Amino acid sequence: MxxxxxxxxxxxxxxxxxxxxxxxxxxxxxxxxxxxxxxxxxxxxxxxxxxxxxxxxxxxxxxxxxxxxxxxxxxxxxxxxxxxxxxxxxxxxxxxxxxxxxxxxxxxxxxxxxxxxxxxxxxxxxxxxxxxxxxxxxxxxxxxxxxxxxxxxxxxxxxxxxxxxxxxxxxxxxxxxxxxxxxxxxxxxxxxxxxxxxxxxxxxxxxxxGDWEIPTVEPPTLSPTHVTTQPQYQIEHQATQQAIVMLGYLAPAIHDPDCIALKLIDSYLSNGMSSRLFVELREKRGLAYDVSAFYPTRLDTSHFAVYMGTNPSNTAIAVSGLRAEVDRLCMEPLSAAELQTAKDKLLGQYALGKQTNGQLAQTYGWYELLGLSVDFDLEFNSAIQKLTATQLQSAANKYLCDPYISIVSPENKAAASKMAAPIS
The missing domain is CATH 3.30.830.10 (Metalloenzyme, LuxS/M16 peptidase-like)
Structure with a gap:
């Protein structure tokens, strides 16, 4: 369409x-x-x-x-x-x-x-x-x-x-x-x-x-709330059959130029069964029931997260596995093939998100609320195509180095004591 x-x-x-x-x-x-x-x-x-x-x-x-x-x-x-x-x-x-x-x-x-x-x-x-x-x-x-x-x-x-x-x-x-x-x-x-x-x-x-008059009072405004990075490790115990391991990083809002690079990184890590996280941590290592990443679009400071659902006995390995895959982005650039595949997946996903009238009304109304132009689709496509592996590596080093770690798992004092090491 x-x-x-x-x-x-x-x-x-x-x-x-x-x-x-x-x-x-x-x-x-x-x-x-x-x-x-x-x-x-x-x-x-x-x-x-x-x-x-x-x-x-x-x-x-x-x-x-x-x-x-x-x-x-x-x-x-x-x-x-x-x-x-x-x-x-x-x-x-x-x-x-x-x-x-x-x-x-x-x-x-x-x-x-x-x-x-x-x-x-x-x-x-x-x-x-x-x-x-x-x-x-x-x-x-x-x-x-x-x-x-x-x-x-x-x-x-x-x-x-x-x-x-x-x-x-x-x-x-x-x-x-x-x-x-x-x-x-x-x-x-x-x-x-x-x-x-x-x-x-x-x-x-x-x-x-048309007859709805603008109120005489000024519209509400938001007071800026400063968000600072102070990585933490937290674990919560719950009666559950699996552990959820989640690593999070503060990430730029929609108008920051680095947002586009992180959208592409998100696609590389999480888009489909051929994505990096799925292949490396589920297919090759058998660690994950579920593994993915997400980077929500936000008006203010957003966040980038990777997560895994795993057997509670694998909690420590899951943390190190997720960190290794994110750290790899910081240490070495994507290959030309990896970069092109990530671009194709992301742009394809965006195209599929505008197939119905409801999706079109949603997409362009959301763009307007975000303060983006009606031509944002073309701008986004062009920006994605121009991104280089070096730019993605630079964005990863800027935002994805020191994670917040959040874990929910059944109570296991031995495992918890292993996990409670300071974040380096």
Whole structure:
């Protein structure tokens, strides 16, 4: 699929409208992005954005939760909301003939949620169940432990679900205040992809949101939170059948030039069954049930992590194995074949991520929220193709030398004592 051109326009009230015209199917997908995710919450109200998002479809000033669900299901459409670290998002999918009605419903949900008390308590209970479920999963516990070590008081250290204490403290007034502060037209990005022209998109957005006035108060701003590197070793014991070993490194945000090099390193280490970590640590050495790496895109300082699920008796070997593979990147450059394979995999993965209207709406809306141009795809492709093995080695030496180590495993005092050596 060749990506269609992207139109970018802005309404007088500040709403940014992206249109990706793709008439190949009678479907329109939309994404409504707002910088209002867990990154923006007060620390004593962690989980506030998650609770608010879960309540958007549970009642407006004119519609009950049941009426909203009936309107969506009666036409076979999709409409839902979610929260991530950096943003809050409303998503829709519908056939073109029902677009106006579903889009109006999305506008009502976004602008006038009612936060019914009974629904607040129901959603709170569901989130508390999800929090408890997270604590039962070794990977989530290792990742939580790693984020805490990496970020300290920075909001990126926290789960978007919050915790049991903060979730219990959130009031209806907190939800109302957060909505008033963050859900506003001059922060809204609407991305529409499918059988719709830019002029049709602007007319529709104007019809539903054109009368939405910018609040007189200034939009919320983020106070910079400095994150410093202080590598730590941490182990948590849990009744589990496998050990999770995770090494983490602070890494650049999306606008840092080194971000592209680390994206390529991530692809080299983790992309598929022919990736370096899979081949060396699972296929050749049989150490891993699961092994991979990840480098999430973030507005602020991100992190690069490698991890392995392994037999608890192999914990120490797993740590040394993961460190050896990352250290190799610092000590010797990739071969020409390794470099080209990593580039092909990464660019192929990005292309596959823009096959459907929903993926197109998601991708370009996310780019806009990150402050990237609509031409970022072309820029990214060009930047990847120009990267050299020397540049990757330089980036590895800059960011991937001193890891934070997070381990979750069954209690084993002998193994723990072996592992508790200082980090060199």
């Amino acid at each position: 060749i990506n269609p051109p992207v139109s970018r326009r802005q309404l007088a009230n500040g709403i940014t409208v992206l249109t990706i015209a793709n008439p190949s199917a009678d479907i329109v997908s939309g994404r409504f992005f707002l910088p209002a995710g867990s990154r923006w919450e007060p620390i004593d109200r962690a989980g506030l954005a998650q609770l608010l998002t879960s309540l958007l479809t549970k009642g407006t000033t004119h519609l009950s939760a049941l009426e909203i669900a009936d309107r969506i299901e009666s036409v076979g459409a999709g409409l839902g909301a979610e929260t991530t670290t950096d943003y809050l998002k409303l998503s829709l999918k519908t056939v073109k003939s029902d677009l106006v009605d579903i889009f109006k419903l999305a506008g009502e949900i976004l602008r006038t949620p009612s936060f019914p008390p009974d629904q607040i308590e129901l959603e709170r209970k569901l989130i508390l169940q999800a929090i408890r479920s997270q604590t039962e999963q070794p990977f989530n516990n290792a990742y939580r432990q790693l984020r805490t070590a990496l970020y300290g008081e920075h909001p990126y250290s926290r789960s978007s679900l919050g915790n049991a204490t903060t979730m219990g403290q959130i009031t209806r007034q907190d939800l109302v205040d957060y909505h008033q502060a963050h859900i506003r037209p001059d922060r809204l990005i609407i991305s529409l992809a499918g059988r719709i022209t830019p002029d049709e998109a602007i007319a529709l957005v104007t019809q539903v949101f």
